[in-house]
Amino acid sequence: MNLWGIDLGGTKIECAVLDDQQNLKVIIRERVPTEADQGYEHIINQIKKLVDIVSEKLGEKPSKIGFATPGVLDPDTQTMKNCNTVCMNGKPMKTDLVTALGCKVELANDANCFALAEALMGAVQQVNPDAQVVFGVIMGTGVGGGLVVNGKAIYGKHGIGGEWGHNIIEENGESCYCGKSGCVEKVIAGPALEKFYLKLTGNPLKLKEILERHLAGTDTAASETIERMLEYYGRGISTLINVMDPDVIVIGGGVGNIDLLYTEGYERIKKYIFNNRIVQTPIVKPLLGDSAGVFGAALL
Incomplete structure (x- = not known):
């Protein structure tokens, strides 16, 4: 059976189909622009357009699709929350x-999909293919995470499993959009570190140059x-x-x-x-790059 996955990004929507019988070989990958500025209904239409394109090229329609989303589906209300594509x-x-x-459709946060893909197809297979518990950390413009146990993404009671980026790590720290202050994301995400340097010097530099x-x-x-x-980072991890x-x-x-x-x-x-x-604990870099989201979606 082919495994269908879609990564729902802010600028692009990507579909990948993996062959479950041939060691998860990638059969096809296609992208369309998200065009989120045109609203929620337009995003749904873009997704359908993408699925139709892939279905026509493959000569088959999916029976189920996994989605990596920029937020989570609330288990109680069955509506999306915490999406940075706010129209969702x-x-x-x-x-x-x-x-x-x-x-059929299965939705998971993109960090959970990242963790699932790296656990089953990526870096974890190199260091410990028998790993039962894997945590995937995202440290970029924001901080997030995903938890995988025995090959399955763990969503939790509220659908927020793995959200370590919104625990308070610095008392009286910077205000976060989540309503708290001093969250991990407001301390060690890229923009937070650049803001800290700017406060010290008045000089706006990118993190890469600060590191250099x-x-x-x-x-x-x-x-x-x-x-x-x-x-x-040491405290948070x-x-x-x-x-x-x-x-x-x-x-x-x-x-x-950052190698440090x-x-x-x-x-x-x-x-x-x-x-x-x-x-x-082995702490490693990922192997799948920006493919992790769409591959993890297919593995859902």
Whole structure:
């Protein structure tokens, strides 16, 4: 049976079909623009258009499709919430997709899909193919996460399983759109680190340049910014390990490309872990790149 997945991004909608009989070989991939500025109904129409294109090329229609979404489906109201594509919030997207596509539909947050893909097809297969518990961290313009247990994404009672980015990590920190202050996202996401550097210097720099200045040892404010990142990263990741003790953690997103997280950042975790300062959890970079979302959707 072919596995259909759709990654519902802010600028593009991508469909991939995997062959379940041939080691999840990718049969086809197609994209259309999201055009979210034209509203929720237009997004649904774009999804149907994409499915029709792929169905025609394959000569078959799907019996079910998994979707990676930029938010979550509330288990009680069956409407979307926490979507940065805000026109989706409050909408019965699963019901509307079933109606539009005429097949079964499974929705999961894009971070859960990232974690699922890396667990079953990506980095985890290289370091521990028998891993039972995998946590996928997203550190980029925001901070999020997904939890996979025994090959299945865990959504939780409220549909927010894995949302470690909105735990308070800094008392009296920056206000977050979620209504709290000092969330992980407001401390170690890329924009938060750039804002911290700007406050210190009045100089707006991208994180890449801040990191370069730190590594060159030429800018004390840059070093203070990177030090802040490493320290709070250690605190944040230690709480994940203390609560779930995953077999593997995979770090995705632009900030996750910073090599220091896997060396000095790993050492910082030891300060806070409830295990006599011993950390054995493999923390690795992803292998699937921007394919993780659509592959994870298919694996739902």
